[in-house]
Amino acid sequence: MTSAGGSKMRMIAGAFLALFAFGVAAPASAQDRYSAIVMDARTNEVLLEDQADEARFPASLTKMMTLYMLFEAIERGDLTLETRLTASRNAARQPPSRLGLACSRRRGCDSITVDQAIRALAVQSANDVAVMVAERLGGTEARFSANMTARAREIGMTHTRFANASGLPDTRHQTTARDMATLSQALWHDFPQYYHYFQTPS
Numbered sequence: 001m002t003s004a005g006g007s008k009m010r011m012i013a014g015a016f017l018a019l020f021a022f023g024v025a026a027p028a029s030a031q032d033r034y035s036a037i038v039m040d041a042r043t044n045e046v047l048l049e050d051q052a053d054e055a056r057f058p059a060s061l062t063k064m065m066t067l068y069m070l071f072e073a074i075e076r077g078d079l080t081l082e083t084r085l086t087a088s089r090n091a092a093r094q095p096p097s098r099l100g101l102a103c104s105r106r107r108g109c110d111s112i113t114v115d116q117a118i119r120a121l122a123v124q125s126a127n128d129v130a131v132m133v134a135e136r137l138g139g140t141e142a143r144f145s146a147n148m149t150a151r152a153r154e155i156g157m158t159h160t161r162f163a164n165a166s167g168l169p170d171t172r173h174q175t176t177a178r179d180m181a182t183l184s185q186a187l188w189h190d191f192p193q194y195y196h197y198f199q200t201p202s
Helices: 003-015 059-076 114-124 127-138 141-154 177-190 192-199
Strands: 036-039 046-050 084-086 111-113
Touching: 036 177, 059 114, 059 127, 059 141, 059 177, 059 192, 084 114, 084 127, 111 114, 114 127, 114 192, 127 141, 177 192
Parallel strands: none
Antiparallel strands: 036 046, 084 111
């Protein structure tokens, strides 16, 4: 790849952290419905911002933090990409978008590898997989969510609180565009070896 091509790819990768739009439950006006921030991924220069520090609901962008926690667990040696994760009945009951994990008395509960879980989160935004990961890493989704919030503060996300691992609606669940850009940058810088997952087309 040429130098120009490499620079282009870095900017494309930077688009991962460049622009975020968040819906809120009852915005005062259409203009208040969104927040945005555009940053140069290499220099951290903010090129554009619009209500970047206003509280917003992150929806499925929440799974970026779930993945951050999962990547940390892999790096600590708690899991490998081949480790199998088993769904609980609670995970299997999550609403779409979902992978379709099942849990029954006769067949038992489905399991997938950590590698498959990462792909399901990054590509399909699977809520059932998010809960399965949360329960494996935190014991319960509530405890994992508290751990997510604490870790988010440590990496500089000062206005974020996570109430679940998937981004399903919860009034306690909020962030800002600036905080999500901080998380995106942390994912890119801290775990470059896993960045290819975010380029998976399907």
